[in-house]
Amino acid sequence: MSKAFASQADLDDKKTTFEQLSEHCWAYTAEGDPNSGVIIGEKFIMVSDATATPAMARDLIKHIRTVSDKPIKYVLLTHYHAVRVLGASAYLAEGATEVIASRGTYELIVERGAQDMQSEMERFPRLFRGADSVPGLTWPTLVIGDGQPGRQGSLEVDLGGVKVSIWHPGPGHTRGDTIAWVEAEKVLFSGDLVEYEAGVYTGDAQLEEWPATLEALRALGAEAIVPGRGEAMKGKDDVNKALDYTKRWVTTLFQAGKEAAAAGMDLKTAMAHTRKSMDPVFGHVFIYEHCLPFDVSRAFDEAQGIKNPRIWTAERDQEMWKALQA
Ligand SMILES: [Zn+2]
Structure with a gap:
């Protein structure tokens, strides 16, 4: 019998932390599980990333209600991945009226949202424990930008006493990534x-x-950051540490992918080759073993000229896993 995906066997609950970073900005982090950010104004509240399920979102709402009774009006989807967006209905039930995403994210939900939902639910049984309460895909109500990177397509939201800028800074984790930036507090x-x-x-x-x-x-020049996963970082040096960490992962991985493609390796050999440079640096971090097979597959594809990432389906997940176990 083949081994299950790393995260299918990962069923222990994580400890969540709700932490204030500046006058209006908060981080909800979970020991390597998907984080959310919260910006609390005098009139409205914005949540950046909705968590995986309505049940998880309700846990975050409970934390928010310990510090503010203002309406949660805005939900920002930084990108389309199911573990970040499928909790959104809990905020809509709470009265949220705007679900914000970039043009690129909207297009990715249209193109592959359904397959992504099915695939991610099977990859992360722990995160999707309450999946029967997910009413379906989350659709943005406010689509920003023209798909081009840069602040000219940015949306400014005034929450009362605090302004949030939202834009697509360029492709990376997906082609539609969006950030929220509170300039006055540098978060x-x-x-x-x-x-x-x-x-x-x-x-x-x-x-x-x-x-x-x-x-x-x-x-x-941020002085605090809520990353997608991992603890919130405070101080410019620690923000740079997170940026450097991510850059090192991406460049080390892609370099190995390029070498594997140039040498005409198959996926299993590419995986072994990539481990040589990745394991010593990153082998100890949360969900490393979960990410690596998908990461190597994508690096190997992009190194061979596949610009638009192939869509992951539950079936493709299994095929990839089998190819690596062979
Ligand atoms: Zn993601």
Whole structure:
């Protein structure tokens, strides 16, 4: 019998932390599970990333209600991945009226949202324990930008006493990644564009372009960051640590993928080759073993010129896994 995906056997609950980073900004982190950010204004609240299920979202709402009774009006989807968006209905039930996403994210939900939902639910049984309460895909109500990177397509949201800027800084974790930036408090909500001491999932990534996008984020000069996974980082040095960590993962992985493609390796050999440079640096972090097969597959594809990541389906997950076990 073949071994299950790493995360199918990972069933222990994580400890969540709800932490204040600045006057209006909060981080909800979970020991390597998907994080959310919360921005609390005098009139409205915005949540950046909705968690995997309505049940998890309700846990975050409970935390929010310990510090504010203002309406949660805005939900930002930093990208389309199911573990970040399928909790959104809990906020809609709570009265949220705007679900914000970039043009690129909207297009990816249309193109592959359904397959992604099925595939991710099977990959992460722990995160999707309450999946029967998910009413279906989450659709944005407010689509921003024209798909081109840069602040000219940015949306400014005034929550009362705090302004949030939202834009697509460039391709990376997906081609539609969006960030939220609270300039006055120098707090960045990066989604999965930045991770720290947790697996950097790159199965749907644009690896070639990702490092330049990280440099665009570095240029903001953030003094705190809520990464997609891993603890919230405070102070410029620690923000840079997270940016450097992610960049090192992406460049080390892609370099190995290019070498594997140039040498004409098959996927299993490419995996073994990639482990030589990745394991010593990253082998100890949360969900490393879960991410690696998807990451190697994508790096190997992109190195061979496949620009648009192939869609992961539950069946493709299994085929890939079998090829690696062979
Ligand atoms: Zn993601």
